Each structure stands twice: as C-alpha cells, then as structure tokens.
Amino acid sequence: MNKKFLKKLKASAVSALTVVSCISTVFTANAGNTYLSSDFDSGSDGWSARGVAVLSGNNENYYDGGGSLFVSNRLENWHGAEIPLSENMFRAGETYSFSAAVLQKSGSSLNMKMTLQYTSNGMEQFDSIALVTADSDVWTDISNTEYTIPFGAANMKLYIESPESLTDFYIDKFTAAEKYTESYVVTGKGTVDGKGTENPQPQGNSSKGDLNGDGIIDVFDMIIARDLVVKMFSGSSGGIDLSVADMDGNGSFAVNDVVLLSKYILGETDSFPQAEILTTTTAPPDITPATTTTIAEVPHGDGNYMSEAEGKLEINAPSSFAQARSGVDYGKMELVTYYSKDGGIDKKMNVLLPAGYNTNEKYPVLYVLHGIFGNETSMPGMGIQTMVGNLIADGEAEKMIVVFPAMFTGSGAPGFNAESSRKYDLIREDIENSIMPYLEEHYSIKTGRENTAVTGFSMGGREALYTGITRSEVYGYVGAACPAPGIFETTDNYMHHEGCLTQGEFKPSVSPELLLISAAAFDGTVGNYPESYHNALAQNGVQHLWQIIPNGDHGGATVTPHMYNFLRLIFKA
Secondary structure (H helix, E strand, C coil): CCHHHHHHHHHHCCHHHHHHCCCCCCCCCCCCCEEEEECCCCCCCCCEECCCCEEEEECCCECCCCCEEEEECCCCCCCCEEEECCCCCCCCCCEEEEEEEEEECCCCCEEEEEEEEEEECCEEEEEEEEEEEECCCCCEEEEEEEEECCCCCEEEEEEEECCCCCCCEEEEEEEEEECCCCCCCCCCCCEECCEECCCCCCCCCCCCCCCCCCCCCCHHHHHHHHHHHHHHHCCCCCCCCHHHHCCCCCCCCCHHHHHHHHHHHCCCCCCCCCCCCCCCCCCCCCCCCCCCCCCCCCCCCCCCHHHHHHCCCCCCCCCCCCCCCCCCCCCEEEEEEEEECCCCEEEEEEEEECCCCCCCCCECEEEEECCCCCCCCCCHHHCHHHHHHHHHHCCCCCCCEEEEECCCCCCCCCCCCHHHHHHHHCHHHHHHHHHHHHHHHHCCECCCHHHEEEEEECHHHHHHHHHHHHCCCCCCEEEEECCCCCCCCEECCCCEECCCCCHHHCCCCCCCCEEEEEEECCCCCCCCHHHHHHHHHHHCCCCCEEEEECCCCCCHHHHHHHHHHHHHHCCCC
8 A cells, every 4th residue: 555545545534533533333344354243251241041041251271362252052953143134234145154163062063054034025044154074172263254143134033053062162263254254264273261272363463553463553544443432331341451542641542542543543633642531521620549339428317228238349250150050041022112102213222031931920130221322131141140149049139020222213324413312312202101011011110110120331331320310219229330421511522412311300209219320430431430420410319329349340340249239129129
C-alpha cells in the first residue's frame, strides 16, 4: 500500500473517524477479514447454551490464549452452544468462512458439527456448515471457508454440537470471516489438561495503534478499535492486546485510546503519549477504590431489611459460584417470542425455569437486562444460569424464574444516539405491558412487588435503575452493575444524553426492600457515572447500598460479585 493511496484513504475516512461520538452499527470485516471472533479468554463472548447444556470457562484445555468454552450437562444430542448471527453482519445469499477449534475427551473418535439454524417462510430450518471427525483429546479444526447462507434466511444462529453423542466438549478460537479466509486452527495444536504443543500466534507486531498488525496505522485499525469498544459495552474485554491498544499508556483500553488513535490517523499528532487520559465528558468526580464493601448514606432502622442485607455483602464471590458442578440441575432455558405492544414488533426473550419447576407452585420473577448492542442471549452468556443454579442448589437463593429480555424496543438497529436511547428506555413499558402479561399466561409466577426484581449490567444497569425507581410500586428489589449514563442529561464521549429524569426526580415513591449499585474501581467504558447515581440517591435521602469492586472491570469481574450478592438477597425481606 503506497503513501499516495494512504493519503486518499485517510481523507475519505474522516467521516468514519467520528466513531468517537457515534459508533456505527453497520458492520464490515476488519482488515484481517474477520467479522466475528470468540477466544473465550474472559467469558462466553456472546455464546449461550442450547437446551439444558451448561456453559462455563475452562483454563486447563484451550487452543490458544488461556481459556475455552466448556459445554457440559448435555441431555440431548442437539444440546450445545450457540451464537446469534446479526443480519447487519451476515446476509442471506452471501458466502463466508466459519471456523473453530473443538475438543472432546470421550476416549474415542466422534463427529462434531457446526450448524446454522434459521427461519425461512415462517419455518425453522437447519443447514450443516461443517462436519468433522474429532479424535479424543485432540484439538480439531472444524471449518468451512466457502459457506453460503441460504437465501431468505432470518433469525440466524450458529451452533456447535456432537450429533451422535452426549459427551462434554470444548470450543475455542471461533472465527467468522470473509469467504476463502483460511482457518486459524491447526488440528493437533493447543493445550489439553494443561499440556500441549506450542500454540500458533496471531500475526502482527507490538506497535501502538497497529491493531491489525499490518505495519500501518490507518482507518482499518480504527474499525477494529470501534468494534472493541462495542464489545466492551456488552461485557467482553477478552482478546485486547494492550501493547498495541493502550494508546494513552494508562494500562487499559477505553474511549480515550480511540480519541488518540483518530488524532494520529488524521495527522493531528505524530506520536502516542506514555501516559495521558483525555477527558471530554461531563463525568462526575473520580471514584476512589474502596476497601469497604458498602456505604449506606441513610441511617438504617432496627430490623430494616436493607440494613440486614448490608452485613451480608461480599466484594468477592466464591470461586465455585460461577463454575458448573456435577450433580447440579441448572433448570431449563426456554427461548420464546412475544408481541411487544410498545415496540409494535415481535421480540424474543429467554426464560430460565428453576430446577424442579412445577406448575403447582408459583415462583418470584427476576428480570436481568443486558448491555448496549446485546440481546436476549447476552446475560445468559455471562453465566447467570450457572450462578442461579448453584445458589439454589446450596440453599442460598430462593427458587425463581429469571427472564432475559432483548431491551431494544422498536424497529431499526441500535446506535449511540437519542432515538436509540428512547427505544432502550421503552423496556420499562415493554415489561409491564407485554412481558408480564405473557409470563402470567404461560408460567406459574408470583405477582406483587415483593416477588418482582430487576437488575442489569451497563446499559441494562441504567435501565434497571430507571425502571426500578420510577416503578417502585412494581419492583421490590432493584440492582445495577456498572450502570451506564443517560438517566440524567449529560454528554460523554459517545453522545449527548437527553436524560429521563432530573437528579432531584431520581427517587422511588415506595422504598425498595433492596437497592444495590455495584461499580468497578476503574471502569474504562462508563467511567464514573455509576457514582453519579449513588450520589443522587444519597442527596435525595434514598436508602441504598453502594459497593466498589477494587478488582472489577466493565464485565464479569464486576457482574459476578454483583450477582452473587443480589441473587442471595432478593425475595427474602
């Protein structure tokens, strides 16, 4: 690529670099030809379980990096792991390359299969992408570099299964890329039971800003940076090489680094600082990492449940909390479709029924809301089903029905703009007007605020607070992990937020039994905005619990302890 072409490319890319204020949701492959990838080094990367299969992370068996996705508790052959394919990325009739590394340890060779599930003409369809015979205890390449998505395909999901066996298996290094892109995976490489051959390493160098490793810092690196920011908003921070992505030298990747990258590409600077934090937001004061678990700004009365709950909060969840265990029944996840009156569209949600679900009993309901650009699979993909099942099995949580709705309520694609924010805010009405009536008709649920809880992560944390506080007569238990800005009018690095309430209006009409906000000590994605909600509640005299997770992040390191505390405390006042 010559310098003259690069100058033309940079000039034509100026509009694309406005990603700092509005990140596009029309996706293209990055310069490495990749549309979607999962390394499972720090989470499930948007994958969720099929049937009653249980997904968990594993750091003893992996193809590359340091972790893989372990699929267990398969009671039917089709039970496995799946990931949705966005129609903004993957288009019917077009050809793509799909690949992954799979491992099974049954003691004999087994077939492993990659399949596309989709709807066409109102009918559920299944199409084989790749089928491979995998030897036991060997990481195996499963790929098809020329797979054409059937014409008319919609509601697409890609899943991996062992079609003739109920064995547990592992998945790593999943990649969806442009057609003819060769698979990264080499059969026989990887680590099994902590031992293995030298793993192949991605190509590239460690030059700051060169995210695709092609030796040139250009708009293609900006596209990758944009996608990394989008991934962070939904809780996935794995796969980020800080030696190239940490442009400001502060030890993390965040919007500040995207700002610096854009300035470099546009020629406004010719180098990256060793340590600089650009602040273009109206964020509240910095959070100081706390060593205490909670700060109660309003005195508690004797016998008050929130006071009792405060004494039970823990900064760290036990290591076994988010890990699947043999002999535990993790309930049944059902994917259902309902009509949203407020959105005017059909929407999907996942409904988790507890172990031993019986229509002769009634169960309280917890709503769990995802981050921006997520959907009904995002929070199950963060291991919530395993967390709930373990606590119920240990007698530490009440049996409950957990609902994972897709928050975006309306047509079109979400983005960083006021219109999208309003459609996310509509989840409040969508739950009351459409989801609750659907649940009452189809499931055995308890009603009333004492049996209703809501929590969420990032954008879902914002909406959980907005919903729980403005509808406090409906929700008795409210929680938020790393809540995003937008309830109050403000401007951050992404957009101007109109706001739903003034800070003075941020108070419930009925005091919740439990109101818990959990924040990371350093959150490079939503910054200090969680503290702004804590401060507003304190100023309004609203009793609540506030905890800072010293080792938290904008992802699982904060979500896990938050859910550990919240799940143990709800429905017990």
